[in-house]
Amino acid sequence: MPLDLVLLGAPGAGKGTQAQRIVADYGIPQISTGDILRAAVAAGTELGERVRPIMESGQLVPDELIVELIRDRLEQPDTANGCIFDGFPRTIPQARALDEMLPEIGRRITKALFFDLPDEEARRRMLGRAAQEGRADDTPEVIDERIRVYHEKTAPLITHYRESSTLVRIDATGTVDEVYAHVVAVLGSPDGGRT
Ligand code: AMP
Numbered sequence: 001m002p003l004d005l006v007l008l009g010a011p012g013a014g015k016g017t018q019a020q021r022i023v024a025d026y027g028i029p030q031i032s033t034g035d036i037l038r039a040a041v042a043a044g045t046e047l048g049e050r051v052r053p054i055m056e057s058g059q060l061v062p063d064e065l066i067v068e069l070i071r072d073r074l075e076q077p078d079t080a081n082g083c084i085f086d087g088f089p090r091t092i093p094q095a096r097a098l099d100e101m102l103p104e105i106g107r108r109i110t111k112a113l114f115f116d117l118p119d120e121e122a123r124r125r126m127l128g129r130a131a132q133e134g135r136a137d138d139t140p141e142v143i144d145e146r147i148r149v150y151h152e153k154t155a156p157l158i159t160h161y162r163e164s165s166t167l168v169r170i171d172a173t174g175t176v177d178e179v180y181a182h183v184v185a186v187l188g189s190p191d192g193g194r195t
Pocket of ligand 1: 034055056059061088089091
């Protein structure tokens, strides 16, 4: 059975870090729309030029564009056994698009892992990451805007996935290892994994 995971949670909740651990142990790729968009910005492509100002202001890129990116990515053979959607879906229309896209290839969301973290802690972590990675959207003003946009547009997905009984809440306040132990408890031990 393919393993298709949605990682939900505020920016800074640790979705990317947990996704990398899941990639290593469960052998399915991470699809991070944020990473794909940042790569396009860095490469100076037409897409990158279009999304750069949107990302720098902490707003969301239009749904159609994101859904197209995901559709293309799901055609790559490395996603055949499932994948980790990290930072996607971000809106109800994106979630609906995914709910239609996966059945077309005989799949469905296995679990939506909601990494629950208080806003203050998310903000603190993002400021720390800003110092390390120097992301253009990790300034204090943009961080606040991204958290606001998260509550307005993305938090409703918690209800969406609760309704389809795929939602699992994970307390994201612990260390990376503590949070990951909870993830493994939810997913079951990986075959031949290193945990
Ligand atoms: P992230 O790295 O996931 O926090 O994404 C960084 C930025 O990329 C976001 O603030 C948005 O501007 C854009 N972005 C990433 N994923 C999405 C998405 N699924 N829908 C809309 N915009 C996105």
